[in-house]
Amino acid sequence: MSFAMNRLGNVQSSASAGISLKAKAMRVEGKSVIDLGLGEPDFDTPVHVIEAAYEAAKAGQTRYPPTSGTVALKKAIIEKFKRENALDFKADEIIVSNGAKQVLFTAMMATLESHHEVLACAPNFDSYRNIVSVIGGQFKTIQCSAEYGFCLQPEDLEAAITENTRWLMLNSPSNPAGATYDVAGLKALAAVLQKHPQVLILSDEIYEHIIFDGLSYPSFVAVCPELADRVLTVNGVSKAYAMTGWRIGYGAGPKELISAMVTVQSQVSSGACSIAQAAAVAALTGPQDCVADMREAYERRRNLVVEAIAAIDGLELCTPKGAFYAYIDCSGLFAKKTADGQEIQNDVDFVEFILNEAEVAAVPGHAYGMQGYFRISTASADEVIVEAMERLARAVATLS
Numbered sequence: 001m002s003f004a005m006n007r008l009g010n011v012q013s014s015a016s017a018g019i020s021l022k023a024k025a026m027r028v029e030g031k032s033v034i035d036l037g038l039g040e041p042d043f044d045t046p047v048h049v050i051e052a053a054y055e056a057a058k059a060g061q062t063r064y065p066p067t068s069g070t071v072a073l074k075k076a077i078i079e080k081f082k083r084e085n086a087l088d089f090k091a092d093e094i095i096v097s098n099g100a101k102q103v104l105f106t107a108m109m110a111t112l113e114s115h116h117e118v119l120a121c122a123p124n125f126d127s128y129r130n131i132v133s134v135i136g137g138q139f140k141t142i143q144c145s146a147e148y149g150f151c152l153q154p155e156d157l158e159a160a161i162t163e164n165t166r167w168l169m170l171n172s173p174s175n176p177a178g179a180t181y182d183v184a185g186l187k188a189l190a191a192v193l194q195k196h197p198q199v200l201i202l203s204d205e206i207y208e209h210i211i212f213d214g215l216s217y218p219s220f221v222a223v224c225p226e227l228a229d230r231v232l233t234v235n236g237v238s239k240a241y242a243m244t245g246w247r248i249g250y251g252a253g254p255k256e257l258i259s260a261m262v263t264v265q266s267q268v269s270s271g272a273c274s275i276a277q278a279a280a281v282a283a284l285t286g287p288q289d290c291v292a293d294m295r296e297a298y299e300r301r302r303n304l305v306v307e308a309i310a311a312i313d314g315l316e317l318c319t320p321k322g323a324f325y326a327y328i329d330c331s332g333l334f335a336k337k338t339a340d341g342q343e344i345q346n347d348v349d350f351v352e353f354i355l356n357e358a359e360v361a362a363v364p365g366h367a368y369g370m371q372g373y374f375r376i377s378t379a380s381a382d383e384v385i386v387e388a389m390e391r392l393a394r395a396v397a398t399l400s
């Protein structure tokens with residue numbers, strides 16, 4: 001059988017899902033692998049959300065919903081933007097999709113021609129590259145250094161923009177580095193973008209609520225309203241409400257863009273599951289203390305990881321300001337040898353080494369567009385993280 005290799009040729013399946021499969025296979029063999037590969041909350045979906053889904057199903061909300069989202073969920077999203085971001089959207093400026101990932105996909109599908117370039121910082125969420133690749137656009141990364149907390153610098157953005165640049169993808173707090181912009185940082189990027197009207201901005205705010213050290217993330221378009229006619233704000237319930245399996249994400253932006261995305265979505269999925277949408281209404285409109293409790297736990301776990309990594313010679317961590325990952329520099333251990341004489345040459349070797357030696361599963365940093373790092377998820381119980389860090393320290397100590 002032949003496949004559409006011009007579309008699939010450069011697409012990789014999710015790196016973290018691949019590592020998780022490997023970890024599961026090792027567990028089946030009886031090994032006690034700690035899986036810090038996958039990026040999803042370890043908490044259960046709040047009970048009131050599950051009950052809302054059950055009630056919706058019993059009440060007959062089981063038919064095709066409107067392609068762009070149910071009236072009730074769009075209303076809840078509009079209220080959320082008003083309450084939390086001081087933003088005003090109308091119903092035709094909102095799309096509800098099967099996860100934030102589908103919002104990204106439909107946005108790219110609706111706007112990219114083959115000569116168009118999409119810019120993103122490296123390191124970045126690996127789906128950005130793969131979605132642009134499968135659609136046939138050109139994905140270009142701008143390397144962002146730990147020195148600036150992995151945040152994009154305006155002069156680097158200016159240097160990367162060409163007449164073919166169609167999108168800039170911004171993600172704050174970010175997967176995988178927890179890079180988080182402040183108002184001044186966003187305004188500096190906006191000043192550059194103002195000079196380039198051909199560039200649309202996708203602001204991926206899915207980790208908005210998972211932010212530490214008393215910071216809060218200002219939504220990009222609230223800080224830079226002058227760019228509102230070319231910003232697509234992406235968010236969802238997966239991370240903040242521990243609802244990864246419900247697959248509800250949403251986008252908010254100019255109505256012509258949303259309308260084109262709805263056209264794409266009408267032929268992909270006819271919208272998102274009606275019952276999951278009812279659950280998302282309960283998440284967005286119900287009690288919000290679950291969000292605060294989970295945020296607090298992620299911050300505590302972030303602190304455990306920061307402390308543990310600081311004590312391991314050869315590893316460096318730029319403290320993540322949000323999200324639930326640590327993107328750790330392991331290049332200080334390159335050229336070291338394992339007890340059986342294997343040389344660690346790169347992040348893939350290092351991740352393999354810790355999987356075999358420490359039985360800790362992590363993802364090689366190159367999957368996120370930068371070499372010399374590995375990513376762990378901090379969305380595991382405190383004691384699991386402490387145990388994983390102890391194993392990591394013991395494994396690194398065996399290198400010579």
Ligand SMILES: Cc1ncc(COP(=O)(O)O)c(C=O)c1O
Pocket residue numbers: 039098099100101102125171174175204206236237238244247248249
């Ligand atoms: C930065 C970022 N954006 C979007 C998503 C996709 O979220 P969803 O589960 O809503 O599709 C993820 C998931 O890992 C992510 O890390």
